[in-house]
Amino acid sequence: MIFIAARTTSKTQTLYTEVPSLEPPYPDVWQVVKKYGGNLPIGSLKRGDWQLETRQNAVHRKAMAASGIPLGEFVKGRIYYGIKTGFQAAFVIDDSRRAGLIREDRNSAEIIVPLTNGRNLARWTPRPSTRWFIFTPIGVNIKRYPAVFEHLKAYKPQLEDRTDQGNHWWELRSCDYYDLIEKPKIIYQRFQVKPCFALDNKGSMINDSIYFIPSDDLFLLAILNSRPFWMEVKRTCTRIQNGYQILTSYIEKALVPVADEADRRDIRALAKKCLSSGDDARLDTEKLLDQRIASLYRIHLPKDDEE
Numbered sequence: 001m002i003f004i005a006a007r008t009t010s011k012t013q014t015l016y017t018e019v020p021s022l023e024p025p026y027p028d029v030w031q032v033v034k035k036y037g038g039n040l041p042i043g044s045l046k047r048g049d050w051q052l053e054t055r056q057n058a059v060h061r062k063a064m065a066a067s068g069i070p071l072g073e074f075v076k077g078r079i080y081y082g083i084k085t086g087f088q089a090a091f092v093i094d095d096s097r098r099a100g101l102i103r104e105d106r107n108s109a110e111i112i113v114p115l116t117n118g119r120n121l122a123r124w125t126p127r128p129s130t131r132w133f134i135f136t137p138i139g140v141n142i143k144r145y146p147a148v149f150e151h152l153k154a155y156k157p158q159l160e161d162r163t164d165q166g167n168h169w170w171e172l173r174s175c176d177y178y179d180l181i182e183k184p185k186i187i188y189q190r191f192q193v194k195p196c197f198a199l200d201n202k203g204s205m206i207n208d209s210i211y212f213i214p215s216d217d218l219f220l221l222a223i224l225n226s227r228p229f230w231m232e233v234k235r236t237c238t239r240i241q242n243g244y245q246i247l248t249s250y251i252e253k254a255l256v257p258v259a260d261e262a263d264r265r266d267i268r269a270l271a272k273k274c275l276s277s278g279d280d281a282r283l284d285t286e287k288l289l290d291q292r293i294a295s296l297y298r299i300h301l302p303k304d305d306e307e
Contacts, residue, residue, distance in 0.1 A: 113204070
């Protein structure tokens with residue numbers, strides 16, 4: 001949608017409205033504003049950062065800003081993306097290929113690890129995956145894994161041609177946080193149409209379409225999956241078609257509410273219930289979480305059709 005500013009007044013900053021397109025036939029702007037426009041809150045257009053938004057959204061944003069801290073600050077800047085292989089076809093295999101490599105050499109199991117990608121990433125917890133990742137960081141003793149080495153040799157020309165690689169063509173690029181990927185983490189895709197953050201407790205590998213926060217804090221997981229935080233995503237992240245681009249430079253500005261230990265404990269308990277429930281069974285718990293988290297932000301949740 002495209003905002004159109006029509007005029008300024010002494011009591012309010014300007015009238016605004018939205019039109020779906022600037023393609024012809026172009027509407028009569030003043031008639032559209034008179035019919036659909038509204039008053040922007042005072043202070044909306046000032047020096048520095050400013051936003052065109054409804055009065056209700058501005059009130060919500062002000063309340064949330066007074067009761068939260070940026071996500072980037074909350075996680076101490078620890079937001080990362082998954083592994084860049086440079087040639088995914090060589091390193092990602094299915095169940096059948098994994099079984100074959102282990103039959104040829106049982107040591108293969110040591111460097112073939114579970115992979116979570118966008119296809120099996122779901123809200124709260126990832127779905128079971130049938131994909132596996134061949135993990136060959138710099139310094140791996142490839143002679144210990146002859147079956148895997150033979151598999152990689154089939155892709156040698158492509159692997160040698162990578163700009164992202166280790167000291168040898170079979171190695172992955174250097175990465176300072178491989179150890180963090182192997183630990184519990186909150187994972188999410190860089191494009192979302194609704195909240196979809198999951199806790200990975202299995203140390204699964206992830207590709208670079210997946211971002212992660214090295215934490216198993218259920219309070220944070222609940223916040224990220226809540227409707228109030230999704231309002232923050234809409235405020236800070238770029239909209240693309242029917243979803244949002246959840247890049248680090250955007251989402252790190254989204255606010256996380258401050259909470260005392262009692263609130264954190266209660267919210268963690270509700271998140272734990274969501275993790276152990278099926279999709280239908282967790283709906284009531286999610287609604288309760290949304291209300292509890294909205295109270296931390298000091299806002300009232302709008303109706304679904306008002307968002």
